[in-house]
Structure formats: C-alpha cells, structure tokens
Amino acid sequence: MDVVPLDRELAETYASWFRALADPTRVQLLAILSAHGEPLSVGELTARLPIGQSTVSHHLAALVAVGFVHVRRQGTSSLYSVNPRCVERFPSAADVVMGRRPPEPAQACG
Amino acid sequence: MDVVPLDRELAETYASWFRALADPTRVQLLAILSAHGEPLSVGELTARLPIGQSTVSHHLAALVAVGFVHVRRQGTSSLYSVNPRCVERFPSAADVVMGRRPPEPAQACG
DNA sequence: CATTGTCATCGACTATCGTCGATACTCGAT
C-alpha cells in the first residue's frame, strides 16, 4: 500500500471494466438497456443506433464479457439486459481508483 | 430520451473519460496519486512502476488531457496531482450511464 | 559557459480496436 496502493492484477481488472465503456457505442448501448428496463433484442438495439447489426452484436459481446450485460436466448432472438450486480460494483471500483474506498479483491459477478 | 437516453456527443465525452482509465498503468498512476495526496514527480512515479520514464510521461499526459490530473512545473521537475473536481464528476458519469442519474450537459472541469 | 538532472517529444514497431460486408449458424414456421 506504500509503494503502489493497487497491485497490477486488480488494476488490470478495473481497467478491463473501464475499457468496456471506452467506446461511445457501448456507452449508449448500456444507457439504452438501463433506461428501458426490460430486455431488448439485437434488432431493436440496432434500430436505435447508426451502425450495422454485426457491429452491435460485437459490442454487446464485449459488454457480456465483463459482466455488465446478461443475454438470454428466446426463440430466434437474443434478449440483452443489464446485470444489476456488475453495474453496482462498477462505481465502487471508480471510488477505489480515486482513493475514496479501500481496495477489495474484485470478485466476479455471476 | 425515448430512442436513445444519451445523445452521441455526451456518450463520446463519457467514453473519453472511461478510456482514460482503460489501461492498468493509468489506473495505478491515478491510484498512487490519490493515495499519496501530495504531488509526485515523473521520476518518483517511474520508480514505483515497472515501465520506462517516457511511457510514464505519456500516460500522465493522457490523464491530464481528460482533466483527471493536474501538472505544475517546479524547477526541473513536473509535479503531478489529482484534480478533485474531475475525479468527483467521474463516478456521477458512471451513474448516468447506468441509469441512476439524469443526464447532464457534461461541463468541463477547469 | 559547460555540465548534469529531469522531463517531453519523436520515430518505430507491435498489438489491439472499431467497423463493415459476407457468410455461417440457430430456431421456428410452413
């Protein structure tokens, strides 16, 4: 804690969380899902953004990879929704980096 | 607000803030500066990280560009310290993306 | 003025990212 308050491993975990929101499209995707509440399909999300379907699917996969978003297949479509637990853990990670909260061992959110 | 709760411009601003912390080295740099309180020079920061001096300087410039960090030249050395105003505004931006706070016109932090 | 110490910048290289079009895959319906 004297030399480096955050060890490399925890710093990489936090960086991966921030990296998930380092693109304006992913920021908008998460904002849309958060505001809408109920799950949305890839087609519905693509209709609200000026990018192609494959790109939307790509960004959604990135959000799923870090746990911010959860996906559930229903018939031929995939329904995406926010993962409340990961989303709540994210601002606290920001507080840790800013020195307003003690570092915790960054448990994954199931 | 019905189609996209965050317009593209605000999303890009928030994404640039998150992108500033999308690298583990920058996360550690900000954590070191936050924990230490008083300003630190480039050499002192380089001594605590396993990377070269030019790389540290490069990352510090990125943190200054988004306003998270402030730099003050004193003699032959540059002293870096956290910018409390920008650092406080960052978690609220996270809340906006997560839908827990209404979007605000993202004013820059002097 | 010359030297030393500190930092920023430059050039180069590699790796990763964002995007697209095309294609493959999955599932329900006919």
Place this chain on the structure above:
DNA sequence: ATCGAGTATCGACGATAGTCGATGACAATG
C-alpha cells in the same frame, strides 16, 4: 425437409494505442 428471420462469427481494413530507445528542451548548478 425447406425456408426465412434473427444473430453470431469470420476476414479484412484503417485507425488507434502501448511500449521502447533515442533525442531534444529546459532549468539548476558549478
């Protein structure tokens, strides 16, 4: 079994980012 709708994946491209070593800029010191 076939078809169509909805997604995911692939391959490719340009753009950006992270890193390093070397060099340049600048201030303090002698």
